[in-house]
Amino acid sequence: MEDDAPVIYGLEFQARALTPQTAETDAIRFLVGTQSLRYDNQIHIIDFDDENNIINKNVLLHQVGEIWHISASPADKGVLATCYNKTSDSKVMTCAAVWRMPKELESGSHESPDDSSSNTQTLELLCHLDNTAHGNMACVIWEPMGDGKRLISLADNNILLWDLQESSAKAVLSSSTALEGKGQLKFTSGRWSPHHNCTQIATANDTTVRGWDTRSMRQIYCIENAHGQLVRDLDFNPNKQYYLASCGDDCKVKFWDTRNVTEPVKTLEEHSHWVWNVRYNHSHDQLILTGSSDSRVILSNMVSISSEPFGHMVDDDELSDQEDHHQEEKSKEPLQDSIIATYEEHEDSVYAVEWSSADPWLFASLSYDGRLVINRVPRALKYHILL
Numbered sequence: 001m002e003d004d005a006p007v008i009y010g011l012e013f014q015a016r017a018l019t020p021q022t023a024e025t026d027a028i029r030f031l032v033g034t035q036s037l038r039y040d041n042q043i044h045i046i047d048f049d050d051e052n053n054i055i056n057k058n059v060l061l062h063q064v065g066e067i068w069h070i071s072a073s074p075a076d077k078g079v080l081a082t083c084y085n086k087t088s089d090s091k092v093m094t095c096a097a098v099w100r101m102p103k104e105l106e107s108g109s110h111e112s113p114d115d116s117s118s119n120t121q122t123l124e125l126l127c128h129l130d131n132t133a134h135g136n137m138a139c140v141i142w143e144p145m146g147d148g149k150r151l152i153s154l155a156d157n158n159i160l161l162w163d164l165q166e167s168s169a170k171a172v173l174s175s176s177t178a179l180e181g182k183g184q185l186k187f188t189s190g191r192w193s194p195h196h197n198c199t200q201i202a203t204a205n206d207t208t209v210r211g212w213d214t215r216s217m218r219q220i221y222c223i224e225n226a227h228g229q230l231v232r233d234l235d236f237n238p239n240k241q242y243y244l245a246s247c248g249d250d251c252k253v254k255f256w257d258t259r260n261v262t263e264p265v266k267t268l269e270e271h272s273h274w275v276w277n278v279r280y281n282h283s284h285d286q287l288i289l290t291g292s293s294d295s296r297v298i299l300s301n302m303v304s305i306s307s308e309p310f311g312h313m314v315d316d317d318e319l320s321d322q323e324d325h326h327q328e329e330k331s332k333e334p335l336q337d338s339i340i341a342t343y344e345e346h347e348d349s350v351y352a353v354e355w356s357s358a359d360p361w362l363f364a365s366l367s368y369d370g371r372l373v374i375n376r377v378p379r380a381l382k383y384h385i386l387l
Contacts, residue, residue, distance in 0.1 A: 004376055006345050009055045011044060011370035017070040018352035018366040021045075023077045023148075027107060028358045032372055033067030033082055041066050041084070043123065045105060048374055050359065055374070058105050061122045068094060069139045075148030078106040079126070079168060081140040083153075094136035096153050098168055099123040126168040134158040134176075138187050141201065144194045152201060152214070154187035159203065161214060177217035179205060191234045195241035202244055202258075204231035209246050211258055223261040227252060233277045239285045239307035247275035253290050255305055265305050270298050270339055277353045283360035284385055287340075287377065291350035297343040297365045299377065304337050340381055345373045 017033035028048040034041045045058040065084040073079035083096045102121050131137050135156025143150040149164045157179040162171045179185045190203040200220065202211050209231055211221040227248035237243035243265075247253045251271045254264040273294035281287035286306035290298050303309055346367040356362040361377045376382075 004378055005053075006343070007048065007053055007055060007374040008345060009046060009057070009372045009374075011042075011372065013039065013042070013370055014368050015067075015366055015370045015372075016351035016368055017067045017082070018354050018364060018372070019070045019072045019080070020354045020357040020364075021077060022072045022074045022142075022357050024107065025358050028356045028362060030354065030356070030364045030372070031070055031072060031080060032366060033062065033070040033084075034370070035066040035068070037066065042120075043067070043070070043080075043082075043101075044372075045101070046364070046372060048356075048362070050362070059120050060101055060105070061120055062099075063122070064095075064097070069137075071140050071142060073148040074142050074144055074146065076168075078103065079148060081129075081142070081151065083137040083139060093131075094138070095131060096129040096137040096140050096155075098126040098129070098151075098164065098171065100126055100168075127164070127171045129153050129160070129162055129171050130173075131155045131160070134160060136186075139189055141190055141192045143198050144192050145198050152190065152192065154190050154203060157185040157187065157205070159187070159190075159201070159212060159217065161217070175214075175217050177212070179210075188231060189233050191236055191244075193236045193241075194238055195236070202234050202236070204234055204246065204248075207231060207248070209234060209244070209256070221258050221261055223256060226254065226256070226264075230274075232275060235278050235280050237280050237285050237307070238282050240305075243305065245278045245280065245288065247278040247290060249274040251275060251292070253278050253288070253300075255302065266302065266337070268300060268302075270300070270342075271296065273349075276349070276351050279353055279355055279363075281355055281360055282357070286385075289353040289355065289363055289365075291353035291365050293349035295344070295346045295348060295350060295367065297346070297350055297353055297373075297375070299340045299343070299363075301338050301340050301381070341378060343373070343375055345375075346371055 013034035013036040015034045021029040030046045032044040041062045043060045047056040065086045069083040138154045140153045153160045160176045163174045187205045193200040209223040209226040227250045229249035231248040235245045242258045244256045253268040255266040271292040275292045277291040279289045286303045288300045348367040348369040350367045352366040
């Protein structure tokens with residue numbers, strides 16, 4: 001039974017790290033990392049049973065520190081990376097590591113929620129991404145189409161490209177580059193492009209967005225002052241190879257064509273506070289999700305800059321004559337961009353929004369108070385896109 005009502009799950013700790021389990025395309029699964037200063041931190045494996053509209057969870061202990069970023073391997077259901085705080089000699093460092101979850105939890109859980117809360121298991125450490133020489137880790141990004149053996153970490157002003165070897169028990173730094181310039185340069189986030197044979201990444205630092213070639217580790221484009229304040233997040237359009245979205249503390253979401261970066265292609269100004277996250281839908285790239293510290297999640301329909309700006313092309317044979325003329329008129333006009341829905345189930349800053357890897361119509365959002373909300377694209381729009 002399909003229902004548009006949100007499903008809400010509350011974690012007992014604060015949280016800001018969320019990822020879909022990318023390698024799992026059959027079950028709807030998200031991973032959430034907690035930020036507790038007093039207790040052992042946890043990774044919650046959230047399995048959504050969409051037939052019964054219920055959430056099943058399993059909890060894994062992440063004893064090394066509070067989790068600032070989490071990302072799942074694109075190739076191995078059991079592997080994930082986290083960036084976490086570690087205190088040593090009264091200094092706090094943000095480190096990164098690659099982990100494996102227990103074998104029996106790798107694919108969608110079928111236990112009832114009551115059974116799973118009692119037996120907390122621990123993650124197995126596969127390897128650290130050693131950043132002693134490079135500074136604090138901001139995020140870890142996996143090569144999107146790869147075998148799960150290549151990843152990039154951003155540490156202060158360094159881009160580090162790692163190769164995982166020997167069943168991921170060892171990470172070898174294969175190349176790196178540093179951002180040069182005045183002041184305290186620090187990356188805030190990055191994304192790996194699924195296009196160009198996965199040879200490009202985009203990074204954000206301060207108000208600037210940069211593109212890099214992972215083969216030469218050289219900068220290939222630079223959008224200075226992409227936002228009026230700090231850039232928080234980036235995402236590539238999965239179907240249009242030069243299109244990139246960015247969002248930031250100027251409350252804006254901007255869309256760029258990286259071949260011509262003087263002006264954004266489009267700008268959205270719907271949020272009233274910092275925009276922490278922007279995500280393209282993997283299947284229908286006109287659907288854009290954003291989450292903000294205004295506690296809202298906004299779903300936008302950016303048709304004009306999508307890979308199908310005129311809707312689905314209709315075959316002439318399918319139309320009668322009078323319909324034909326009408327259809328021609330219609331197909332010349334791009335559909336209008338619009339805000340589809342604003343979701344207000346959160347009471348705290350929304351630090352993460354993510355589409356499910358298994359169901360293109362379903363997404364999760366996470367606010368700092370530990371509230372995870374699972375929502376669906378409104379049914380009317382879904383059928384409008386499909387039909």
